Amino acid sequence: xxxxxxxxxxxEKVDAEQKIEPKDWMPxxxxxxxxxxISQHGHSEIVGMLPEGNWITRAPSLRRKTVLxxxxxxxxxHGLYLYSAAETLxxxxxxxNDQLLTGKAKYSSIFNYPTITWADMxxxxxxxxxxxxxxxxxxxxxxYGPYARPMVRICKEESFHQRQGYEIMNVLxxxxxxxxxxxxxxxxRWWWPSLMMFGPSDADSPHSAQSMKWKIKRxxxxxxxxxxxxxxxxxxxxxxxxxxxxxxxxxEETQHYDWGTINWDEFFNVIKxxxxxxxxxxxxxxxxxxxxxxxxxxxxxxxxxxxxxxxA
Amino acid sequence: MxxxxxxxxxxxxxxxxxxxxxxxxxxxxxxGPQLEEDIAQANIALDLIGQARNYLTYAGExxxxxxxxxxxxxxxxDRDYLNVLLCELxxxxxxxxxxxxxxxxxxxxxxxxxLTTSTDERLKGxxxxxxxEVTYHLRHSSEWLIRFGDGTEExxxxxxxxxxDLWRYTGELFIPDEAEEMLAKAGVVPKLGDIQKEWSxxxxxxxxxxxxxxxxxxxxxxxxxxxxxxxxxxxxLAEMQTLQRTYPGVEx
Numbered sequence: 001x002x003x004x005x006x007x008x009x010x011x012e013k014v015d016a017e018q019k020i021e022p023k024d025w026m027p028x029x030x031x032x033x034x035x036x037x038i039s040q041h042g043h044s045e046i047v048g049m050l051p052e053g054n055w056i057t058r059a060p061s062l063r064r065k066t067v068l069x070x071x072x073x074x075x076x077x078h079g080l081y082l083y084s085a086a087e088t089l090x091x092x093x094x095x096x097n098d099q100l101l102t103g104k105a106k107y108s109s110i111f112n113y114p115t116i117t118w119a120d121m122x123x124x125x126x127x128x129x130x131x132x133x134x135x136x137x138x139x140x141x142x143x144y145g146p147y148a149r150p151m152v153r154i155c156k157e158e159s160f161h162q163r164q165g166y167e168i169m170n171v172l173x174x175x176x177x178x179x180x181x182x183x184x185x186x187x188x189r190w191w192w193p194s195l196m197m198f199g200p201s202d203a204d205s206p207h208s209a210q211s212m213k214w215k216i217k218r219x220x221x222x223x224x225x226x227x228x229x230x231x232x233x234x235x236x237x238x239x240x241x242x243x244x245x246x247x248x249x250x251x252e253e254t255q256h257y258d259w260g261t262i263n264w265d266e267f268f269n270v271i272k273x274x275x276x277x278x279x280x281x282x283x284x285x286x287x288x289x290x291x292x293x294x295x296x297x298x299x300x301x302x303x304x305x306x307x308x309x310x311x312a
Numbered sequence: 313m314x315x316x317x318x319x320x321x322x323x324x325x326x327x328x329x330x331x332x333x334x335x336x337x338x339x340x341x342x343x344g345p346q347l348e349e350d351i352a353q354a355n356i357a358l359d360l361i362g363q364a365r366n367y368l369t370y371a372g373e374x375x376x377x378x379x380x381x382x383x384x385x386x387x388x389x390d391r392d393y394l395n396v397l398l399c400e401l402x403x404x405x406x407x408x409x410x411x412x413x414x415x416x417x418x419x420x421x422x423x424x425x426x427l428t429t430s431t432d433e434r435l436k437g438x439x440x441x442x443x444x445e446v447t448y449h450l451r452h453s454s455e456w457l458i459r460f461g462d463g464t465e466e467x468x469x470x471x472x473x474x475x476x477d478l479w480r481y482t483g484e485l486f487i488p489d490e491a492e493e494m495l496a497k498a499g500v501v502p503k504l505g506d507i508q509k510e511w512s513x514x515x516x517x518x519x520x521x522x523x524x525x526x527x528x529x530x531x532x533x534x535x536x537x538x539x540x541x542x543x544x545x546x547x548x549l550a551e552m553q554t555l556q557r558t559y560p561g562v563e564x
Contacts, residue, residue: 053343056339065361069361070358076350076351288342
């Protein structure tokens with residue numbers, strides 16, 4: 001397909017590392033691709049509030065309660081920044097929300113796994129936020145300006161989230177035998193789903209090649225996954241915990257860890273809706289939205305009355 | 313009762329009020345009517361839990377038995393919690409949450425303001441920080457109550473029902489116990505009668521703007537301040553304290 005003149009100019013700009021801004025010309029597919037990715041990212045933050053919110057009322061100390069609440073609050077803030085970024089591409093917040101609530105838009109499958117013990121708060125921070133950071137650090141340099149800029153702040157907050165998760169794991173893995181078992185159990189359950197967060201292998205990733213050309217993505221799924229594994233294995237050693245992968249082994253030649261095989265059937269199944277908490281997560285968001293309808297209507301009605309009074 | 317015992321009870325009550333209400337507000341996190349409210353309520357809950365930590369730490373020091381903020385929060389049963397009943401009621405719908413916060417904030421702000429002149433340096437220090445926070449809490453709850461009252465028919469009716477239901481719990485705020493009477497005489501804490509006047513004026517002003525009716529004073533529920541609670545606090549504490557109770561004596 002021959003490129004239009006506009007498209008050639010656009011690609012030149014991307015190649016020259018100049019940011020694309022909302023009013024710039026962009027290919028329709030670039031816009032579509034970005035809306036899909038940014039809204040998925042935003043939905044992940046919002047749905048991601050639920051598995052951790054599950055432990056706010058049961059956090060084992062006032063300090064832990066404070067940190068966890070602040071963390072979940074940060075996620076709501078991230079959701080807001082991302083929805084605002086998506087709005088610059090011409091989609092409204094109501095439409096974004098509808099897409100989430102009707103299941104039309106996806107969010108990260110990791111949040112369809114249950115948080116069943118306190119150690120899951122450690123594992124989610126350490127592994128899930130750790131994996132998310134890898135992606136988000138890359139996105140600080142993404143080609144679309146309104147997506148790249150909030151990522152800088154989000155990354156700072158995420159790195160605090162990861163540290164607090166690791167710190168929970170550290171206390172548990174050096175605590176009583178029961179606490180240590182709790183930490184190991186959480187690692188066993190969260191390890192593979194965390195690796196799945198990077199998405200399908202490059203060969204099977206439908207949007208990857210185009211996204212790389214447009215510099216929306218700058219590193220491949222497999223590259224990021226490998227960096228994450230190399231880093232995390234060492235952290236697990238410090239904790240004295242076993243990564244649940246018998247094939248995991250340092251490779252002198254490649255200077256990376258070799259590791260086992262992801263259960264891709266599980267991955268695609270959870271995406272399709274067949275994960276342990278898909279239904280619960282969506283139902284919780286639908287319920288919050290439905291229960292809140294009269295609140296939002298009241299705020300609108302009141303604002304309308306105020307505006308009328310002011311005009312009179 | 314010695315003045316030290318009175319001070320312990322007062323600090324525990326202030327801590328319990330903030331902790332229990334903060335806990336209730338934190339239940340909204342992820343489930344609020346809009347994202348901005350999830351963030352606002354989490355903010356307020358964080359302020360309140362922060363205040364609770366200051367008060368419970370101080371209470372532990374006053375008591376002198378080496379109990380930490382967590383010992384006091386996680387290892388007391390509801391019979392030893394001294395918060396007012398208003399704070400422990402379930403969160404209800406958003407009108408009930410807002411109305412409860414408003415009725416409490418309108419009491420909490422003048423109380424904290426008065427405590428900034430306490431003869432007790434620690435209470436004074438905690439209050440100086442809390443005043444800024446509670447000023448925002450009251451603004452937030454007042455604004456929403458006005459929106460509900462003067463919003464739609466449904467929001468008006470929900471807000472009025474909430475106020476009517478909660479009104480019976482407001483009397484307890486102003487009935488001093490022995491500790492509060494003793495400390496008020498010593499100039500450590502304000503007289504609750506003075507706080508009630510300010511509360512009443514704030515409530516009158518906001519309800520008028522909200523076009524809501526002020527419920528008639530009648531029978532007032534009480535007991536929280538001496539540890540006789542509603543049926544709601546026990547389950548809340550059971551949930552909150554589960555890990556500390558299941559695995560005693562470990563670090564988290």
